[in-house]
Amino acid sequence: MADETNSAQLPATDTAETSADLAGAPTPGEPRRTIAVVDGNSLMHRAFHAIPPTMTAPDGRPTNAIYGFLSMFVKLVEKFQPDGVICAFDKGKPRVRMEMLPQYKAQRPPMDPILHEQFPMIKELLGHMDVPVAELEGWEGDDILGTLARRGEAAGYDMLLVTGDRDMYQLVTERVNVVSTRKGVSDVNIMTPESVDDLYHGVTPELVPDFYGLKGDTSDNIPGVPGIGPKKASALICQYGSLDEVIAHADEVKGKMGENLRAHIDDALLSRKVATIRADAPIDIELADAKFPTFDPAEVREAFGALGITSMTGRVLALAGAAGAPGVPALELPERLEGGELVSALEQAVADGQWVGVALAEPEQGTLFAPEIEAWFACEKACGSMCGDAASELLVRALRGWRVACADVKALMHVVYPVDSSLPASVADGRPYDPADTDPDNLFDVGVAAYLLDSSKGAYAIADVAEKYLDAELPEASDKCPAAAIAAAAALALVAPLSEALEKDGSSKLMAAIEMPLVGVLTRMERMGMHVDPAVLAAQSAELGADIDATRAKIFELAGHEFNVDSPMQLSGVLFDELGLPTAGLKKTQRGYYSTNAKVLDDLARTYDVVADVLAYREKAKIRGTYLDALPDLIAGDGRIHTSLNQTVAATGRLSSSNPNLQNIPTRSELGHRVRTAFTVGEDCVFLACDYSQIELRLLAHLSGDEHLIAAFCEGEDFHAETAARVFGVPVEQVTHEMRSRAKAVNFGIVYGQQAYGLSTSLGISRKEAQQMIDRYFEAYPRVRTFLDGTVAAAKRNVFATTLYGRKRHLPDILSRNANLRSFGERTAMNHPMQGTAADIIKLAMIAVDERMRDEGMESKLVLQIHDELDFEVPRAELDAMSALVKETMEGVAELSVPLVAEVSWGTNWAEAK
Numbered sequence: 061m062a063d064e065t066n067s068a069q070l071p072a073t074d075t076a077e078t079s080a081d082l083a084g085a086p087t088p089g090e091p092r093r094t095i096a097v098v099d100g101n102s103l104m105h106r107a108f109h110a111i112p113p114t115m116t117a118p119d120g121r122p123t124n125a126i127y128g129f130l131s132m133f134v135k136l137v138e139k140f141q142p143d144g145v146i147c148a149f150d151k152g153k154p155r156v157r158m159e160m161l162p163q164y165k166a167q168r169p170p171m172d173p174i175l176h177e178q179f180p181m182i183k184e185l186l187g188h189m190d191v192p193v194a195e196l197e198g199w200e201g202d203d204i205l206g207t208l209a210r211r212g213e214a215a216g217y218d219m220l221l222v223t224g225d226r227d228m229y230q231l232v233t234e235r236v237n238v239v240s241t242r243k244g245v246s247d248v249n250i251m252t253p254e255s256v257d258d259l260y261h262g263v264t265p266e267l268v269p270d271f272y273g274l275k276g277d278t279s280d281n282i283p284g285v286p287g288i289g290p291k292k293a294s295a296l297i298c299q300y301g302s303l304d305e306v307i308a309h310a311d312e313v314k315g316k317m318g319e320n321l322r323a324h325i326d327d328a329l330l331s332r333k334v335a336t337i338r339a340d341a342p343i344d345i346e347l348a349d350a351k352f353p354t355f356d357p358a359e360v361r362e363a364f365g366a367l368g369i370t371s372m373t374g375r376v377l378a379l380a381g382a383a384g385a386p387g388v389p390a391l392e393l394p395e396r397l398e399g400g401e402l403v404s405a406l407e408q409a410v411a412d413g414q415w416v417g418v419a420l421a422e423p424e425q426g427t428l429f430a431p432e433i434e435a436w437f438a439c440e441k442a443c444g445s446m447c448g449d450a451a452s453e454l455l456v457r458a459l460r461g462w463r464v465a466c467a468d469v470k471a472l473m474h475v476v477y478p479v480d481s482s483l484p485a486s487v488a489d490g491r492p493y494d495p496a497d498t499d500p501d502n503l504f505d506v507g508v509a510a511y512l513l514d515s516s517k518g519a520y521a522i523a524d525v526a527e528k529y530l531d532a533e534l535p536e537a538s539d540k541c542p543a544a545a546i547a548a549a550a551a552l553a554l555v556a557p558l559s560e561a562l563e564k565d566g567s568s569k570l571m572a573a574i575e576m577p578l579v580g581v582l583t584r585m586e587r588m589g590m591h592v593d594p595a596v597l598a599a600q601s602a603e604l605g606a607d608i609d610a611t612r613a614k615i616f617e618l619a620g621h622e623f624n625v626d627s628p629m630q631l632s633g634v635l636f637d638e639l640g641l642p643t644a645g646l647k648k649t650q651r652g653y654y655s656t657n658a659k660v661l662d663d664l665a666r667t668y669d670v671v672a673d674v675l676a677y678r679e680k681a682k683i684r685g686t687y688l689d690a691l692p693d694l695i696a697g698d699g700r701i702h703t704s705l706n707q708t709v710a711a712t713g714r715l716s717s718s719n720p721n722l723q724n725i726p727t728r729s730e731l732g733h734r735v736r737t738a739f740t741v742g743e744d745c746v747f748l749a750c751d752y753s754q755i756e757l758r759l760l761a762h763l764s765g766d767e768h769l770i771a772a773f774c775e776g777e778d779f780h781a782e783t784a785a786r787v788f789g790v791p792v793e794q795v796t797h798e799m800r801s802r803a804k805a806v807n808f809g810i811v812y813g814q815q816a817y818g819l820s821t822s823l824g825i826s827r828k829e830a831q832q833m834i835d836r837y838f839e840a841y842p843r844v845r846t847f848l849d850g851t852v853a854a855a856k857r858n859v860f861a862t863t864l865y866g867r868k869r870h871l872p873d874i875l876s877r878n879a880n881l882r883s884f885g886e887r888t889a890m891n892h893p894m895q896g897t898a899a900d901i902i903k904l905a906m907i908a909v910d911e912r913m914r915d916e917g918m919e920s921k922l923v924l925q926i927h928d929e930l931d932f933e934v935p936r937a938e939l940d941a942m943s944a945l946v947k948e949t950m951e952g953v954a955e956l957s958v959p960l961v962a963e964v965s966w967g968t969n970w971a972e973a974k
Contacts, residue, residue: 092218095350096142096239097208099201099223100149100193103129104182106224108175116859117367120875125178126185127369131527134375136222136239137352144350147186148194148204149179155198161334163281173878181367188363189376190355192345199341202228206337209236212347227277227335229256230268260290262298270303273332278651282331285324287317303332353380371528391532393541393549394443402437402444403454406462409439415463415504417552418455418472419522421445421544433475438548445544452476456488460497465504465551467522469576470707473498473583481587482697495580496914503576506551509558511708512567512575516870520708526550529557566866574865574903575707581910581922582705582715588921588933589700590722590970594692596738601688604680604731611677618670625677631656641668683731687720691738694720705925712892713867713899715925723926727974736971741933746966747973748920748939750946751929753961754779755901756811756894762956763864763893764847768840773958780804786840787833806837810844811894813887848890855889863896864954901960902928905950912949918942931970939966 107128115124137145157164183193194204205221205228212219213235221228222239229251232238238251249255256265263271274293276284288296296313300306306313307329310322321328357377364373397405406416421434435451437444437458446454455476458464466472476486476493485492507520510529517524526534534550537543562568616622619639623630632653635641641664646654654660658675665672694701701720709716717723726732741747757779761769772782777792784795784803795803802823809819820830838845852874855861859875860868869892874885906925913920920942924931930950934942943964950962967973 092216093143094140094218094220095144095146095208095212095347096136096140096220096222097194097205097212098133098136098145098147099205099221099225099228100129100147100179100182101201102224103132103222104175104179107132108172108178115368116872116875120859121181121367122174122178122872122876123181123367123369124872125175126182126367127372129182130185130369130372130376132222134372134379136220137379140220140239142220142352144347145352146192146194146208146345146347146350148201148208149183150201151195151199152197154200156203156338157200157334161282161330164334173881174872174876177877185363185367188355188359189353191352192350194343194345196341196343199338203338203341204343206231206339207341207343208345208347210339212236215347217347227268227272228337229259230265230337232256232265261294263294267297267302269332269336270297270306272335273303273328274306276331277335280334282334283324283327284331285320285328287320292317303328355380389532390535391526391530391546391549391553393535393545394438394441396545397442397444402442402446405442406437406439409441410462413463414439415465415552415555416458417443417548417550418458418464418466419544419547419551420472420475421542434544435475436542436544436548438545438552440552443545443549445542452486453488456486456493459493459495460488461502463502463504465506465555467506467520467525467547467551469503469505469508469579470583470586473580474586477583477587479586479589479702480696480698481589481700495583498580500576500580501572503579504551504555504558505576505579505707506554506558507708508575508579509554509562509571512570512867513558513561513565514870515708515711515713515868522547522550522554525554525558529554529561565868567868570865570867570900574900574907577907578707578903581906582707584910585922585924586702586705588923589696589698589702590923591699591740591742591933592691592695592701593738593740594695596740597688597692597735600734600738601684604684604688608677608680608684611673611680615670615673615677618673625674626681628656629653631674635664635671635674639668639670641671679726679729679731683726683735687725687735691720703924710899711869713863713869713896714927715899715903717924717926722924733971736974737969739970740968744936746934746936746939746968747970748932748934748942748946748964748966749929749970749973750932750943750950750962750964751927751974752898752902752950753963755898755928755960757807758956758958758960759864759894759897760811760844760847761958763897764841764844765957766841766843766847769844770957780807783807783837783840787836789836802833806833810834810837810848811891813848813890815883815887851893852886852889855885861889861892861896863893863900865897865900867896867900869896898928901954902930905953906930908953909946909949912945913942916941916945918945929974931973934966 104125108125111124111128115122115127117123133145136142154164186193194208195201196204202225205223209219209221209231213233217235219236220239221231221236224240226240228238232251232253234253240249240251251259253265256268257263260268260271271290271293272282272284274285274288274296275290276282284293296306297303300309306321307325310318310325312318313321357380360376361373364370364376409416417438419436421436423432423434432448433451434445434447435455437446437454445451452475455472459473459476464472473495477495478485485494487493506522506525510517510520510525523534530550530553532553534546535541537546559568562571612625615625619634623634625631628649629651632655635656636643636646636654643654646660649655656674661671661675665675691701696702701722703717703722704719706716706718709718725735739747758773761773768786772779778800780800780803781792781795783806784790784799785792787803787806788795788799790799805819805823809822816827816831816834819825819834820827823830851861855871855874859872860870862868869888871885871889873881874889876882876885902925906922909930910922913922918938918941920932920934920938922930923933930946932942932946943966947962947964951960954960965973
C-alpha cells in the first residue's frame with residue numbers, strides 16, 4: 061500500500077496468479093469451483109466467548125474454542141459445500157500496519173491464556189483434516205484472506221470468506237462473498253455487494269476503507285476523525301462520493317464536525333490506509349490444490365479422540381461420507397394434525413405415559429390489540445398448534461395432568477397465570493389455573509436441566525441445548541415448519557438424553573427435588589409481586605434531584621469550572637490533569653486517559669474531598685436513575701412490581717432477579733434503604749422478613765467437622781467474639797469491638813477463599829498482619845484448613861466442586877496455567893460447598909414454606925427471595941402464626957451438626973422490616 065488507494069479495487073498481481081491457480085479455473089461450460097477461506101483468529105475468538113470454558117481434553121487442556129470452531133466449520137461445509145477450504149491465522153505482531161500506525165492494536169489486552177493454548181491445537185487438528193493453514197510472520201489473517209480472495213477471483217473461482225470482522229466487507233464482489241458470523245458460532249449472514257450497501261446505507265464495498273477512514277475503529281486503535289461516527293461517516297461518503305471528495309469539500313461541512321474534519325485530514329487518510337486490506341501477501345498457497353474433504357478418517361478419529369471431542373467426530377467424518385460416520389439427520393417432526401385429531405393424539409400419548417413437548421409461538425408485532433396465544437404441542441406421533449382460548453384451555457389441561465417438557469416451564473405457566481394479577485388466570489373445566497395444581501414430577505424444563513449440567517453457560521436456548529445433546533440437527537424454520545413447532549419437538553426429543561445425562565452426572569435428584577418443585581413457587585411469587593407507592597418514589601426523586609444539583613455545584617466549585625461529571629474522560633481530565641491528583645499505579649483506558657472507576661476513586665476519596673463528592677454524586681444519580689425514576693414505569697395494572705426470579709443465571713445455584721433487579725437495591729447505604737420504604741403492603745398487612753443467620757459459616761462448621769467451630773455455634777455464643785478470642789489469644793470478655801470486627805472479616809473471608817492480600821485491603825492492615833491473622837485462624841480451627849485443602853484437591857481432580865446436595869460447579873480455571881485464573885478457580889472451589897449449599901437450602905425452604913402456607917390455609921404470600929432471606933406480605937391477623945411457621949420451617953429444612961437459625965423481623969414496609 062504505497063498510497064491510499066483501496067486494494068480491494070486492485071486486480072491481482074501477476075505474481076499472485078500462479079499457474080496452478082489458473083489451471084484450476086473452469087473451462088467454458090464447467091461449473092465454477094468454490095473455495096472457502098476461514099479467518100481462524102476471528103472464529104476462534106467468537107467460539108471461545110460463545111462456548112463455556114468447561115470443556116477439556118482428557119489431559120486437562122481446554123477445548124471449548126476448538127469445539128466451537130469445529131461446530132462452525134461443519135456448518136459451513138454442510139451449508140455451502142465448498143470444493144476446498146483454507147484457514148488463515150495471524151502470526152506475530154501486525155508489523156505491516158504497525159509501521160504505518162505504531163499504536164495499531166496497542167491497547168488490546170493480551171489474549172486469554174486459555175484461548176491462546178488452543179491455537180496450536182486447532183492448527184494441528186486442521187492438519188489432520190487436510191485443511192491448509194496459511195500464516196505469514198508479521199502479516200494479519202485479514203491480508204491473507206484479501207490476497208487469496210483476489211487471486212481466486214482472478215483465477216475463476218467463487219470465494220467465500222468466513223469471518224466476523226466487518227472491515228472484510230471491502231473485499232465483497234459478485235464473485236467474493238463474506239460469510240459473516242454475527243453471534244455465537246451458528247448465526248451467519250451472507251454479505252453480497254447489495255447487502256453491504258444496505259448495511260452501510262449507501263457505502264459500497266470499495267468505499268468501506270473510506271468509511272473507516274472517517275469513523276476510525278476503536279477496537280484497532282485506528283483514529284479516524286473525532287466526532288464522526290458510523291452514521292455521519294456514511295452520510296458524508298454518500299453525499300460526496302468518496303473520502304477524497306469529502307476532503308475536497310471539507311470547507312462545506314459545517315459546525316464542529318467540519319472543524320474536526322479539516323483538522324484531521326491526515327488522520328483520515330492514514331486511517332483509510334491502515335483499514336485497507338492488502339492483496340499482496342507473499343503467501344505460498346496454490347488454490348487449485350485446496351480440496352475438501354480429502355482427509356484420512358482413521359487419522360481424524362484418532363486426533364479427535366485424543367482431545368475428547370468425540371461428539372463432533374461423527375459429523376466431521378460424515379462430511380467425507382466415511383464408513384462408520386453416518387450423516388447427522390435432521391430432527392423429524394411428527395405428523396401435523398389439527399383440532400380434535402390433535403387433541404385425541406395428545407391424550408392417547410398421555411394415556412401411554414409419554415411426555416408432550418410444548419412451545420409458544422412468538423407473537424406478531426404491529427397489532428393494536430394484545431396478540432393471540434399460539435401454542436404448539438408435540439408427542440411421538442403428532443404435532444400441531446392451538447390458538448386463543450382453545451390454546452389456553454389445552455395448556456391448563458396439560459399443566460394439570462400431562463407430562464410436559466418445555467424450554468421454559470415458568471414462561472409457559474405465565475401464559476395461563478399472568479404476571480399481572482389484574483389479569484385473570486385461564487380457566488379449564490370451570491376452574492382457574494394455579495401452579496399449585498401442577499405436579500412437579502410431571503414437569504421437565506429443558507433450560508433448567510442443561511443449567512444443572514453446566515451452570516457456567518448463562519444461556520440455555522433450545523437450539524443450543526439441542527446442538528449439544530441431540531444426535532439430530534434442528535431443521536430450518538419456515539412457514540411449513542414454524543420455529544415453535546421445532547421447539548416443541550426438540551423439547552420432547554431432549555427429555556431422554558438430558559435425563560440420562562442428569563442421572564450420569566448425579567444431578568437428577570436436584571432436578572426432581574428442588575428445581576422442578578420450585579418452578580411453581582416462583583410463578584406464584586412473580587404473579588403476587590410487591591406493592592409499590594409511586595408517590596413515595598416521586599417525592600424521593602424530587603428531593604434527591606435537588607441534592608444531586610447541589611453536589612454537582614460543589615464539584616464544579618472545587619474544580620473551578622463546569623464539566624460533564626458523568627463523562628469518565630472529562631472527569632479524568634479534571635482530576636488528574638487540572639487538579640493534579642496522583643496517578644502513581646493507575647492505568648490508562650483504551651482511549652488514553654486515566655481510569656475513574658470505583659476502585660480508583662475509593663482510594664482517592666479518603667484524601668480528596670472532590671473525589672468523595674464525585675462518589676456521592678454517582679451514588680445519588682444511580683439510585684435516582686435506576687430506581688426512583690425507573691420503577692414507576694414498571695408498576696403493573698395491579699399496582700405492583702413483578703420481578704423475574706431466574707433459576708438459570710447465577711453459576712452458584714442462587715436465584716437472580718431481573719426486570720427489575722430487586723436483589724440489587726443497596727442495603728447498607730441510607731439512600732438504598734430509603735428506596736425500600738416505597739415497597740409497601742396491602743391494607744391491614746405487614747411486611748415480614750426472615751433470613752438465615754450466618755448460614756455459610758454454619759455450613760463451614762458442618763462440612764469441615766471442626767469440633768471448635770461446631771461447639772461455638774452449638775453453645776449459642778457470639779461466634780465472631782469467640783473467633784476473636786481464639787485468634788488474638790484473649791478471653792472472650794476481653795475481646796474489643798475492633799477485635800471482633802477483624803475476626804468477623806476473617807470468618808467471612810475464609811468462606812470465600814480470601815487470601816492475605818484481600819484481607820489486608822478490606823481491613824486496611826499490612827499483608828503480613830493479615831497473613832498472621834489467617835494463620836492463627838487455622839491454628840484455632842485446624843480442620844477448616846484440612847477441609848479447604850481437600851476441597852481444592854478434589855476440584856483439581858474432578859474439575860468441579862459440589863454442594864451437600866450434589867450441585868456441581870465446573871471449574872476449568874483451576875487447571876489453568878495462568879496464576880490469576882487458577883487462583884480464582886481455587887477460591888471458587890473453596891466457597892462453592894458453602895455458597896452453593898446455602899442456595900440449595902433456601903430453595904428447599906421456599907418449597908416447604910409455600911407448601912405449609914397452602915396446607916394451613918394461610919392468606920400470607922411469599923413475595924421475594926434475596927440471598928438467605930425470604931420476604932412475605934402477611935395479614936396482621938396472621939403475623940404471629942406466620943412468624944412461627946416461617947422460622948420453624950426454615951430452621952428445620954436441613955439437619956446439620958450445628959443449628960440453622962432463622963431470624964424474623966417485620967414492619968409496615970420493606971425498609972422497616974429489614
